[in-house]
Amino acid sequence: MTYLAKPRLHHPSLTVNKVGYTRRDYEGKISTLCAGCGHDSISAAIIQACWELDIEPHRVAKLSGIGCSSKTPDYFLGASHGFNTVHGRMPSVLTGANLANRELLYLGISGDGDSASIGLGQFAHAMRRGVRMVYIVEDNGVYGLTKGQFSATADRGSKSKKGAINSDSPVDLIGMALQLGATYVARGFSGDKAQLVPLIKGAIGHGGAAFIDVISPCIAFNNHAGSTKCYDYVREHNEAVNRIDVITPRSEITTDYAPGDVMDVLQHDGRMLRLRKLHDGYDPTNRLAAMNHVQTHQAHGEVVTGLLYVDTDASDLHEALNTSTAPLNTLGRQELCPGARELAKLNAALHCGG
């Protein structure tokens, strides 16, 4: 970590996006995480994605639970409101915030301890409900802030820094998200920003619950031989199923691909996801096939990354609840209170029990 304050001044030549912001405008406070922490790369990817998508920072609400990963919302999008909630409960707070104002973009940042251990229930139910959000788990298989205990996503047989072998089966968040109805499921690697940024952009444009598991090695406690969440292991075993580009429909498509190698997915926000297939016959719109593929490769110790599943027809909780187009937090007495006359009628109906 650095102790130097970031200068507020921008270089005048910094590129400005369509809403008038430079990339620096999407930064937050200086990270207090360890130098080289994968989480900081994810923060950088979020900054990049938001800038590229021309999102106004103040139209984003970033929420998190507790842990190293959950500290990061302070380190990006400084002009957004943030909420560091309680351990494992980010999904419910985000759900409530989303119900209150459907017009903001909701970023939920969590970790493997936060989502796979203490918050497993909330993670599962948020997926089931289809809350529209970008749910990122910064997954390092270890409890960093409490100095190196195994988390619930640590693989069985994985070795801790102190040499202990994990005997518990891992919680497979990708498998659960697929099973529980998440409509956008991806896995990234903090060491591969080129892959991660488009995955986040795709999630932002998605119309339902988007989940990204980002393997993010812990420099301090889980980056040694024998760990399946260290940089070397993930690099060696990374099996990407596809590469995605996020394109606006009107932008010119310049690259040529052989037919069958690309797949276009129209997103909720009107943008197009162009998927370049890296695995023959991998169809990310087929939930069952995705589950099968991921499970099969995982069984061989591979880390499957990329956009694993997307439901092009996704809907969200607001659609299910048929809530008003105007955000609930903008409605006032006029819209909400039935008034004294209605009450008089009700009193009459309840008089003597009706």
Add this chain to the structure above:
Amino acid sequence: MKRIEAVNDFVIKFANVNGSGSSSANELFAKAILRMGVPVSPRNIFPSNIQGLPTWYEARVCEKGYRGRRGGVDMLVAMNPQTWDADVAELEPGGYLFYDNTRPLPPSKFRTDIHVIGMPLTDICNAAYADPRQRQLFKNIIYVGALSVLLEVDAEAFEVLFAAQYKGKEKLFDSNMRALHLGRDFAREHLDAPLGIRVRRADMVGEKIFVDGNSAAALGCVYGGATVAAWYPITPSSSVAEAFQKYCARYRVDPATGQNKFAIVQAEDELASIGIVVGAGWNGARAFTATSGPGVSLMTEFIGLAYFAEIPVTIINVQRGGPSTGMPTRTQQADILSCAYASHGDTKHVLLFPEDPHECFEHAAAALDLADRLQTPVFVMTDLDIGMNQRLCEPFEWREAHEYDRGKVMTAEDLEAGKDFGRYKDVDGDGIAWRTLPGTHPTRGSYFTRGTTRDAYARYSERGSDYVYNAQRLLTKFKTAAGLVPQPVLREAARKTRLGVIYFGSTSPAMYEALDVLNDAGIHLDALRLRAFPFPQVVEQFLSDHDEVFVVEQNRDAQMRSLLVNELDVDPARLVRVLHFDGTPITARFITHAITQHVHAEVVTPQRKVRNRKLRERNA
């Protein structure tokens, strides 16, 4: 043999089997009496069960309008052989026992000091109906018909009620009327009617409404502008959320678009329920959850967050018997301390204590205003007795001019104008800081909400001085709250007295009655009904104005008394416990007895003398 003789003043208890359809028939009976202008207060006493276990419905008919449980039973409708012995034993001498005598019972099953009325209900039903379900359901209506003759309840009252209930369902109307008359005809021909207890038309109901507290609280949330509700089913609070759904469907669907101006989530547990409410409150929507003691236990971590991060939250706690699963279908006021101080660290929360459904409505709406104004959790502390029983009460009131108090929320214009924004800074001296909602302004007003310590500008800080500033400000805010919450209601004794009594919530109706009885017996008490915590200054005044104050409550550990002692530094010796906690609603008889005994004992050894002696000893 003595015969209880009373017009418009008796207690009738129905002993039934859960799931037999009896409760709607019993309710019908109560409503028919109401329609005759005679106040009646029914209470369901039911098990944690859907079918098969014993259930009771106790209705107190009282022209004077006392709505508390009286204690004792004048007439028993014994429809459950399982509980026969205990039910019969409960009857007052000279009382009436009504039962199904289709199968004979040995004389040992009866008492000699009561009047027994047998009616072959099963035979009558079997003769009239072939379908087993009909036999079961109409048996209830038939006994209600017979009772209406025995107690002189007008047949027309039933006709009106059936007509309202079965509007457009002629067949059901006819079959119910037929069952009613089967009962009425039999009673007229074969039973000795009327009894010594009976109903006489009066004009004592007036404009009052008959409604349960949970529906009333839900309606209060609709009127108070709640748009987000998150809940997890738990007895006795589930019907709050269900009623909210019902009222929202009626009042909150946009006629033009068909869209809902509300969002209700049945969450996976209480942790998620309160989490959703916290998220919605943080983002500027009025939100509430309804739960009971076990749910509050699960919510306490979040309640601490909402207190410390200062987020408006409304929690309707319909209390039941605790601890643990306790008596889930019985009533208590036993969550006072666990709510007042919910969560770890130094925390204090605003509690409101409605006395009846009328106040459940009022306090639920007020809680939403208070939560926004104070940016903190507010509990509406109702209980099973008020929540799940229909109670005769004053009509709901709503001032058309009432604007929602959204509290201190900075607008984009405020920020644009360059107003200083310190999220946790006390700029007005009332301990309440200004907040901003997400998405308000492109460059100003954003801040990071957290449960960790921070400075007045919401920047992470572990400096002792920042912590103390914040903790003290929260105390100032709590003091501000004392002036905003519903104020206590004082009822002065007929003459000057050194005795006082403090009570709250569902104890009210029993207390009002007890005060009258005590007054008649020459025991004079000034009575203060608490309506909220923190305690306004008048509570302190009341305590210092009286040598001795009874604190009447429905829990074992005298929780309100502890709260008074703890918060107001009052000498505990001056606060006398009156505690009722067996799970049944407190009765006037219980209160009268406890206070009378204490007062009489004091005539022998006055408390004041004991205290003065102790004081002298200490000073010596």
